[in-house]
Amino acid sequence: xMMVMSYTVDGKEYLVLNASAEGxxxxxxxGVRLLADRHQGVGADRVLVFTGTKAEPSLLVYTxxxxxxxxxxxxxxxxxxxxxxxxxxxxxxxxxxxxxxRAFVEAFEGGEVARVEFRVTxxxxxxxxxxxERAERLVG
Numbered sequence: 001x002m003m004v005m006s007y008t009v010d011g012k013e014y015l016v017l018n019a020s021a022e023g024x025x026x027x028x029x030x031g032v033r034l035l036a037d038r039h040q041g042v043g044a045d046r047v048l049v050f051t052g053t054k055a056e057p058s059l060l061v062y063t064x065x066x067x068x069x070x071x072x073x074x075x076x077x078x079x080x081x082x083x084x085x086x087x088x089x090x091x092x093x094x095x096x097x098x099x100x101x102r103a104f105v106e107a108f109e110g111g112e113v114a115r116v117e118f119r120v121t122x123x124x125x126x127x128x129x130x131x132x133e134r135a136e137r138l139v140g
Contacts, residue, residue, distance in 0.1 A: 002125050004035070004042060005085075007078045008114040014075070015044040015118075016082045019051050019060075026051070029066035030135035031128035035120070036064035042118050048079055050088065057083060085115075 002025060005016045015035065019026040026049065027035060036044040044064060052058035059079055061069045082088070 001122055002120040004118045004120050005082055006042065006044065006116045006118060007081065009074055009078060012045040012074075013043065014046045014048055014078045015042060016048045016050065016078060018086070018088065019049045020053060025125055025129065027128050028132035028135065029062075030131035031066070032062045033064070033066035034128050034131050036062070036066070041124075042120070046075060048075055048082075050079065050082070057088070081115075 002017060007014045007016065017027075018024060025031075032047050035041045036047050046069070047062040047064070049060040049062070050057065051060055057079075059071055059075070061071045061075050063069050
């Protein structure tokens with residue numbers, strides 16, 4: 001089972017998953033698209049994937065279409081909140097060092113942030129893997 005957190009900031013939904021955990025799954029373009037789909041998956045406007053470690057946090061950002069995107073300030077706001085809640089960063093200072101002091105401060109300033117936790121079943125993760133494998137076969 002995969003745990004996915006959903007945060008809503010200013011009317012946009014952000015899914016965050018931890019792909020650095022042991023046994024975790026790093027979805028590809030098709031997997032992200034399935035996960036972000038509002039009819040077949042959980043649904044999101046952005047998908048944030050934590051790929052780092054406590055000492056060196058890192059982030060991948062995707063659109064609902066599964067395309068890689070540049071991180072925006074609100075993406076960092078959501079990720080820093082997630083890291084703090086899940087105790088995945090060694091310390092606030094290390095988060096600030098990795099993502100910049102401004103991103104860290106913005107993560108805890110103003111604006112309402114709603115949060116929901118989803119438990120994605122192994123069956124759904126298998127569907128994500130299959131979607132990624134089909135997409136790779138079509139490309140390759």
